[in-house]
Amino acid sequence: MDRGLTVGEAAAKVGLSAHTLRWYEQEGLVEPVGRDGAGRRRYESGDVDWLMLLTRLRTTGMSVRDMRRYAELARRGPHTVTERRRLFEEHKARVLERIADLHRDLEAINVKIEIYRRMEHEQQ
Amino acid sequence: MDRGLTVGEAAAKVGLSAHTLRWYEQEGLVEPVGRDGAGRRRYESGDVDWLMLLTRLRTTGMSVRDMRRYAELARRGPHTVTERRRLFEEHKARVLERIADLHRDLEAINVKIEIYRRMEHEQQ
DNA sequence: TCTTGACTTCGAGCGCACTCGAAGGGGAAG
DNA sequence: CTTCCCCTTCGAGTGCGCTCGAAGTCAAGA
Secondary structure, eight states: OOSSBOHHHHHHHHTSOHHHHHHHHHTTSSOOOOBOTTSOBOBOHHHHHHHHHHHHHHHTTOOHHHHHHHHHHHHTOGGGHHHHHHHHHHHHHHHHHHHHHHHHHHHHHHHHHHHHHHHHHHHO | OOSSBOHHHHHHHHTSOHHHHHHHHHTTSSOOOOBOTTSOBOBOHHHHHHHHHHHHHHHTTOOHHHHHHHHHHHHHOGGGHHHHHHHHHHHHHHHHHHHHHHHHHHHHHHHHHHHHHHHHHHHO
16 A cells, blocks of 8 residues: 555545546646555645645636646746735735625615515514 | 517526527527517516526526526416525525635635745745 | 555546627617 | 617527446356
8 A cells, every 4th residue: 555545535525526637637727646666646735735726826816727827837846926915916916806705795785685575574 | 679679688687698698589488578569589678677586596506407497486486485484594594605615716826926925035 | 365545647538707799780970 | 760789589609627338357155
């Protein structure tokens, strides 16, 4: 038994399917991960950390296309750190805007709930 | 010139395409809207209000399927008001959870930005 | 040794929410 | 009357992000 997790174990850990993990690799979101003697993927802790970062980017609405751009920067080495930071700061701004939009739209939904509550009251 | 907006005007007003407005009608998200003598759609202010509510539900992540369920309740009349309020309250809870998730994931992104900043500093 | 089950690659398929294009029909301006 | 533009219906196409299935390999357990 080599060190590291199989694709199934890594998938369970990060909350994605094994199919999706292979697809992420194929799409260039993840560097080709190490293999054991039989050609099976072995996810080390660094690989898992990277996947967890990717899932955070995904759940905050980053597209696969942008995640690929980011992965390419990371592969190109330490001289792309400034660009990576900018990419994250732009993403952060988008997420903050998204949160503000959600709050704004919730206002309208709350108004609607209040209207329904009043209608229920009058029906009695 | 009849009263009301054409599909193009209504689309511009609510920020959707004319194609999408027709599609919403076809999908049962909107009651068949009134027509002028030539069979063209005429959106009255109530129709536009409904579309604006729908767009708020969409931008807060409600699926077209759930919007259709809501539209069906509204069509069934005033005795569905309680159910509509419940639907909105459940949706509101999901949106609040989504906002909380976004804040949590932003934390991780902020940590990453800080790490990059330190790396940039050390490179100088 | 045999079975089981997770792994491999590859390519096709799916669900969602539009998005577009074709073909034709007014109606208002010049 | 012609031009123009927006309208109509219908069905097909698109982009995204997976998701699935087929066919085959391999290693560990009974």
